[in-house]
Amino acid sequence: MKKAPLYSRSRQRPGIPVASAQAAPARSPSIAAPSPEPVATQSQQAMPVAAPRRARWRAFAGRHRAWLAAFGAAGLVLLGAAGGRALIAPTAILTQKDIDAAVRQSLEKEPLPSAYARxxxxxxxxxxxxxxxxxxxxxxxxxxxxxxxxxxxxxxxxxxxxxxxxxxxxxxxxxxxxxxxxxxxxxxxxxxxxxxxxxxxxxxxxxRSIPDDLQAATMRGTGDLIPGDEVIAVGFPFGIGPSTSAGVISGLKRSFRAPEGERLTNLIQFDAAANPGNSGGPLVTMDGSVVGIVTAILNPGDQGTFIGIGFAVPIENAASAAGMPPF
The missing domain is CATH 2.40.10.10 (Trypsin-like serine proteases)
Incomplete structure (x- = not known):
């Protein structure tokens, strides 16, 4: 009765049969085992593909060298600009509140002269x-x-x-x-x-003689004057001066009779202080223009000093006295 063959439970190495419990018969020395074919490595397998690809890129670069250089330069410029914007801090937007605060601070340090002073x-x-x-x-x-x-x-x-x-x-x-x-x-x-x-x-x-840098005053007509306009009177009251006093136009086209009996008409009434010595001085608006010549003050008493009412001849009349063309 034939016995069933027995097989080892050990793992077989690939390509090598596992013998049974009995030793494998010896191979005939006359028959040589075929030598296995060489297996190419991964790098050796990639070489035939990579080499032609690099060659094609070199050829492409050679044909389009100028274009590639231009694109490269443009890229560098864009990168530099982007980096510069990143480094520069954004400018703060000024608000009206910021501007007002800056103006107040400046005026506190260096106050502007008043309109009268100018x-x-x-x-x-x-x-x-x-x-x-x-x-x-x-x-x-x-x-x-x-x-x-x-x-x-x-x-x-x-x-x-x-x-x-x-x-x-x-x-x-x-x-x-x-x-x-x-x-x-x-x-x-x-x-x-x-x-x-x-x-x-x-x-x-x-x-008869004048300074080298003598300046003439600027004169302007009185047609646009209205009561309430600010003015200054400049002169030498009682010889002191030059002195300036400030006030407003109180009225227009006033009349006044001088102590000598001469009646003056078409006068500008003002309330800037004027006293003996102011006579002949300029009545000046806030832009520095002469609109009249101070000529009289009204005081019902005998003191002859200012009590709040002064009169000036309009510059139109004064200019005509000098032979100048009318305004």
Whole structure:
């Protein structure tokens, strides 16, 4: 009776049969086992594919070298711009609140001059002190002297032409044997009266010598003036000055009778302080323009000092007295 073959439970190595419990018969030495075919490695298998691919890229790069260089440069530029924007902090947007705070801070450190101060600074180079003397050799009173010495002889003038032409009040210089004017820089000169308009109490003077940098005042018409407009009066009250006082236009087309009996009409009424010595000085708006020549103050008493009502001749009349064209 035949026995069933027995098989080992051990794992078989691939390609090698496992013998049964008995030893495998020896192979004949005359028959050689076929040698296995060489197996290519992974790198050796990829070489035939990668080599042609690199060759194709080299050929492509050679044909399109200029284009590739341009694209590369453009890419670098874009990268640089993006990096620069990333490094630059975004500019903060200013709000109205920020602007207001900055303005307040600036004004606290350096306050702006008032409108009155700016108007005065504009007209000051054209304002002169005028003194009428009764004697040829008489010297004009000095500032700080007895105020009564200035009530008749001292007045004010304003340069309207830079050749030394000056407007003032007729009552300041009428009857004087000698007229002396003092300019802003201290230059003194004798002057002569070259024109007069008694109905408006105006006189036109011409200085014999003038400073090199003499400035004429800017004049403007009174057609757009209204009560309430701010003005300053500049002059030498009681010989002190130049002094400035501020007020408003109180009325227009007023009339006033001077102590000498002459009636003045078409006057500007104002409330900026004016006293003896202000006569002939300019009435000035906030833009520094002369709109009138201060000519009188109203005081029912005998003191002859300011109580709140002053009068000025409109510059249109004053200009006509100097032979200038109307505004």
């Amino acid at each position: 108007a005065y600074a504009t007209v000051r180079p054209s304002v002169v002190r005028v003194v009428g003397l009764d004697e040829e050799n008489e010297e004009p009173p000095k500032p700080g002297d007895d105020p009564k010495a200035h009530t008749r002889s001292t007045g004010t003038g304003v340069v309207i032409v830079d050749n030394g032409t000056i407007l003032t009040n007729l009552h300041v210089v009428v009857g004087s044997k000698r007229i002396k004017v003092t300019f802003m820089d201290g230059h003194e000169s004798d002057a002569t009266m070259v024109g007069a308009q008694p109905e408006n109490d105006l006189a036109v003077l011409r200085a």
